[in-house]
Amino acid sequence: MAKVPKPSELELQHVLPKTDWMDTPAVFRPGNFSYPGKAKNLKVLGLANPREWSPMDEDWKLPADWKNIILEGLRERLDKYRTLKVFMDICVRCGACADKCHYYLGSGDPKNMPVLRAELLRSVYRKEFTLAGKIMGKMVGARDLTEDVIKEWFMYFFQCTECRRCSLFCPYGIDTAEFTIIGRELLNLIGCNIDWIAGPAANCYQTGNHLGIQPHAFKDMIDFFVDEIEAVNGIRVEPxxxxKGAEFLFVTPSGDVFADPGTYTLMGYLMLFHEIGLDYTWSTYASEGGNFGFFTSHEMMKRLNSKMYAEAKRLGVKSIIGGECGHMWRVINQYMDTVNGPADFMEVPKSPITGTRFDNAASTKMIHIVEFTADLIKNGKLKLDASRNDNLVMTYHDSCNTARGMGFFDEPRYVLNNVCNNFYEMPPNTIREQTFCCGSGSGLNNDEFMEMRMRGGLPRANAVRHVHEKFGVNALSCICAIDRAALPTLMNYWVPDVTVYGLHELVGNALVMEGETERTTDLRGEPLPGMEDNENEDI
Amino acid sequence: MAIEHHLKKHREEISQKWFDLLACTYPQQTVRLFKKESDPFANPVGQTFKAAIGEILDEFLGENRAEALAPLLDKVIRVRAVQSFSPSEALGFIFGLKKLVEEILEEELAEGEMEMGDLREFEGKVEAMGLLAFDVYTRCRESLFEIKITEMKSNTRRLLERAQLIIGE
Amino acid sequence: MGIKFSLAAVVGLILAAFIGVSGGGLSHFFGVTMPYLAILLFLGGVVYRVLKWGRAPVPFRIPTTGGQEKSLPWIKHAKFDNPSTKGQTVVRMALEVFLFRSLFRNTKFELEKGHRLFYQWEKWLWLAGLVFHYCFLVILLRHLRFFTEPVPGFVQGIERLDGLLQVGLPGIYITDGLFMLAVTYLIIRRLIIPQVRYISLPQDYFPLFLLFAIGTTGILTRYFFKVDLIKVKTMVMGLISFHPVVPAGIGAIFFVHFFLVCTLFAYFPFSKLMHAGGIFMSPTRNLPNDNRIRRHVNPWNYPVKVHSYAEYEDHFREKMVEVGLPVDKELEPAPKATADS
Known part of the structure; x- marks a missing residue:
């Protein structure tokens, strides 16, 4: 029987031995990895090596020539991506990125330092693709590609949320997300992926959205919200x-259709569009704004994203409006037009209400709902009663993708300031371009990964707690569907008194609609400020 | 009791060393960051610990009320409960306080300014805090499981709700 | 291990040059063969590397955005942190190249309790990096005095400014001191910050030790051994006019300095020092964030397998019709559509 350790032994037990990082293998234990992709989902997507396996197994059942596949894959990608090629060579290991990663800050695991995450791939590159590495090996930071290296890649490329915070601070703009994206692509070549990504991607591919909701059910759900809205303010919206022939196609993450609190955000969209009389349509085929393909490979991202333009073309709309989502907007802003464009069958988006032409979307023909709403408010087209949100003391979380993959900062703040009266920013080094990730992005918001998510989300939660204690903040708003799914959980654990809201839920609360009955509740059915008594009378 | 006076006299040193002990349970590459970085937003773990350790000590050396101590312990333990520690590793730092204090008070003990019995009594108090910490740790872990379930429900809440409606009709 | 190895390599280089010149009569090798070889390797290597990078296409325009994007006209655009035109991107790059803008973001100012303004210096790395690079540049320019006849006015101007302190004979250059300080800081930092030490490789220490040795030997050459600079110039002018001569009596210390510089140039293209060229090619910095305005073309964009609407409708037609969703193809009497699902 093992001896019971003395307390003094326990205290020091966790200090890592002085081993070089290359000699420290990845150890999988429940809570620090996501479940592997199920064979059936891989088959739907035509991905390699579908099988049943677990990262905790000794044998990962890799294909016989896995090493060759990886090296060929790497060679091909070095020739295809200048990012990869340049970033392989120019890192000086200055360490500026080291303490910028939320996973590193929350866990203290040195392999979560972005530079080391990149070195995991670089070390193999040096060995196989540089002369010095071939000759001098470990002396120049090169190492052989072994199964242990694959295991380490799997652990750490699925412990990065592609948030790009490190890239902001890098003097050469080295973007760890590129290493993660391409690292995951390589892993996918030999069938090492996670089900929380493969599952939604397979559903999205076949059925049109991550949850695999079929068209009739999708419509049914939206109709359900129509009833809910009517119950709140007596208005029956008609999506x-x-x-065919609608002016706009509207696409939003399907999370908003099924998951709370995104559902309330979706009710906000419905109300807004109804109030301004927008000629728009939903699509059950392109019923997913999110793109878990992006967390698989560039190719899978393109395959899933193709539906938006295809559907816009089929329906003959003039332009597209996109809902609140983070990585969806990174894809739309930085990839969509390139992979699936040109969208020359549409027109430069123009607001039919204000006449504003969105020249900043002249080529993609797709605008963000928040810029659309900001323009409406600026032109005085909406009647808003911000006092309906007076029970909320608000702060705002910039989602990584819209922050560092777009620069979408002042539009949401403008809307927020018009729909609520109490708004406090979190500290400057935790917002805008320096924003901290929710800890669950890039397909890692699964429940088996909960401990890591709580660790990774700690820097964000810590900043929320600060404004909670200092200003009494009780509400956290965001414009991202993964945030809306992950932040409530994060708050639950770290700052339980803070509730999470999508921006357009707050718009929906504040929006005074033509012909509405007297509002007594917000969209969640909670009494509006000052209406608490009425509510009691009703009961 | 004489020991309390001495403990309070050494409060700063105890606090410092106790924090160091806590920080040293992390990989050595990270210890410096946790200890040195003074911006609470650039170093949430280290600064949370630093502040909490001071507060815990004040309460522990002062009135030592369980209901006040528990939320303070929670600040540290909530973090450690989601890092890759076993429960014993996560809470080991509490018991480390015994040895640490004994070393700090070594001189005074030798000079007979306080009795060994005082120290034993103090150690008993530490053990009681250890038990309290165990409760706190368990609550943190429980809340982790609870939020998993809550999240799974809310991820598909509308579907479930709708499904039940249809069955209900 | 990496530290010792790099240190040994630099010491070896120094000894090789010293012994070779003072004992082995290899001054022609170190004075003529080496510099030509080094320049050849440097130029060839840099061109090779840049071409190699340049050959890889830029499939996506993925700048890291560091400020408000160009949006509605009434929203203030952060032109240089999130450029939307080529011109703005040039400014962003200039800020990056000349002022190390991204590294500067590490800086924090904060108000401590009691409203005392408290500057937390997270910018040592930025400062040392900046000082190091600019001193290196000034020192390089000063060395032009050996390559030109007559010495151009700007070189003399730089020397005058640099020697402003007017201390010692020959006059001490400010940049010499600052350069050594900065290099020392960069070495110490790498050694004592555990995270940085953990990630450091031999190729991170080697250039630092090499630069430290270059600085030291340079200072020794100028201030202590007072090498005959006229002879040095004769030699250098001979090299650049392709009539190499090695005047006698220059002193071994100069050859050590010269050899280390040659090594630096030869090593440059094959090392991380190429970050100097790489930054200009970094797709997260050198592209405007204008994807929604102008289409970026991926040269290897290829068609992929998609799930088309027609396939989708075939799969779900019955259910769609049932709830009144419009369909492109009406249901056929025989349930052919669902057969392939």
Whole structure:
């Protein structure tokens, strides 16, 4: 029987031995990895090596020539991506990125330092693709590609949320997300992926959205919200589906259709569009704004994203409006037009209400709902009663993708300031371009990964707690569907008194609609400020 | 009791060393960051610990009320409960306080300014805090499981709700 | 291990030059063969590397955005942190190249309790990096005095400014001191910050030790051994006019300095020192964030397998019709559509 350790032994037990990082293998234990992709999902997507396996197994059942596959894959990608090629060579290991990663800050695990995450791939590159590495090996930071290296890649490329915070601070702009994206691509070549990504991607591919909701159910859900809105303010909004000839196609993450609190955000969209009389349609085919393909490979991202333009073309809309989502907007802003464009069958988006032409989307023909709403408010087209949100003391979380993959900062703040009266920013080194990740992005918001998510989200939660204690903040708003799914959980653990809201839920609360009955509750059915008594009378 | 006076006299040193002991349970590459970086937003773990350790000590050396101590312990333990520590590793730092204090008070003990019995009594108090910490740790872990379930429910809440409606009709 | 190895390599280089010149009569090798070889390797290597990088296409325009994007006209655009035109991107790059803008972001100012303004210096790395690079540049320019006849006015101007302190004979250059300080800081930092030490490789220490040795030997050459600079110039002018001569009596210390510099140039293209060229090619910095305005073309964009609407409708037609969703193809009497699902 093992001896019971003395307390003094326990205290020091966790200090890592002085081993070089290359000699420290990745150890999988429940809570620090995501479940591997199920064979059936891989088959739907035509991905390699579908099988049943677990990262905790000794044998990962890799294909016989896995090493060759990886090296060929790497060679091909070095020739295809200048990012990869340049970033392989120019890092000086200055360490500026080291303490910028939320996973590193929350866990203290040195392999979560972005520079080391990149070195995991670089070390193999040196060995196989540089003369010095071939000759001098470990002396120049090169190492052989072994199964242990694959295991380490799997652990750490699925412990990065592609948030790009490190890239902001890098003097050469080295972007760890590129290493993660391409690292995951390589892992996918030999069938090492996670089900929380493969599952939604397979559903999205086949059925049109991550949850695999079929068209009739999708419509049914939206109709359900129509009833809910009517119960709140007596207005019956009339969304249409797959309607040809509409002026706009509207696409949002399907999380908003099924998951709380995104559902309330979706009710906000419905109310807004109804109030301004927008000629728009939903699509059950392109019913997913999110793109878990992006967390698989560039190719999978393109395959899933193709539906947006295809559907816009089929329906003959003039332009597209996109809902609140983070990585969806990174894809739209930085990839969509390149991979699936040109969108020359549409027109430069123009607000039919204000006449504003969105020249900043002249080529993609797709605008963000928040810039659309900001323009409406600026032109005085909306009647808003911000006092309906007076029970909320608000702060705002910039989602990584819209922050560092777009620069979308002042539009949401403008809307927020018009729909609520109490707004406090979190400290400057935790917002805007320096924003901290929710800890669950890039397909890692699964429940088996909960401990890591709580660790990774700690820097964000810590900043929320600060404004909670200092200003009494009780509400956290965001414009990202993964945030809306992950932040409530994060708050639950770290700052339980803070509730999470999507921006357009707050718009929906504040929006005074033509012909509405007296509002007594917000979209969640909670009494509005000052209406608490009425509510009691009703009961 | 004479020891309390001495403990309070050495409060700063105890606090410092106790924090060091806590920080040293992390990989050595990170210890410096946790200890040195003074911006609470650039170093959430280290600064949370630093502040909490001071508060815990004040309460522990002062009135030592369980209901006040528990939320303070929570600040540290909540973090450690989601890092890759076993429960014993996560809470080991509490018991480390015994040896640490004995070393700090070595001189005074030798000179007979306080009795060994005082120290034993103090150690008993530390053990009681250890038990309290165990409760706190368990609560943190429980809340982790609870939020998993809550999240799974809310991820598909509308579907479930709708499904039940249909069955209900 | 990496530290010792790099240190040994630099010491070896020094000894090789010293012994070779003072004992082995290899001054022609170190004075003529080496510099030509080094320049050849440097130029060839840099061109090779840049071409190699340049050959890889830029499939996506993925700048890291560090400020407000160009949006509605009434929203203030952070032109240089999130450029939307080529011109703005040039400014962003200039800020990056000349002022190390991204590294500067590490800086924090904060108000401590009691409203005392408290500057937390997270910018040592930025400062040392900046000082190091600029001193290196000034020192390089000063050395032009050996390559030109007559010495151009700007070189003399730089020397005058640099020697402003007017201390010692020959006059001490400010940049010499600052350069050594900065290099020392960069070495110490790498050694004592555990995270940085953990990630450091031999190729991170080697250039630092090499630069330290270059600085030291340079200072020794100028201030202590007072090498005959006229002879040095004769030799250098001979090299650049392709009539190499090695005047006698220059002193071994100069050859050590010269050899280390040659090594630096030869090593440059094959090392991380190429970050100097790489930054200009970094796709997260050198592209405007204008994807929604102008389409970026991926040269290897290829068609992929997609799930088309027609396939989708075939799969779900019955259910769609049932709830009144419009379909492109009406249901056929025979349930052919669902057969392939």
């Amino acid at each position: 249409t589906f797959n309607r």
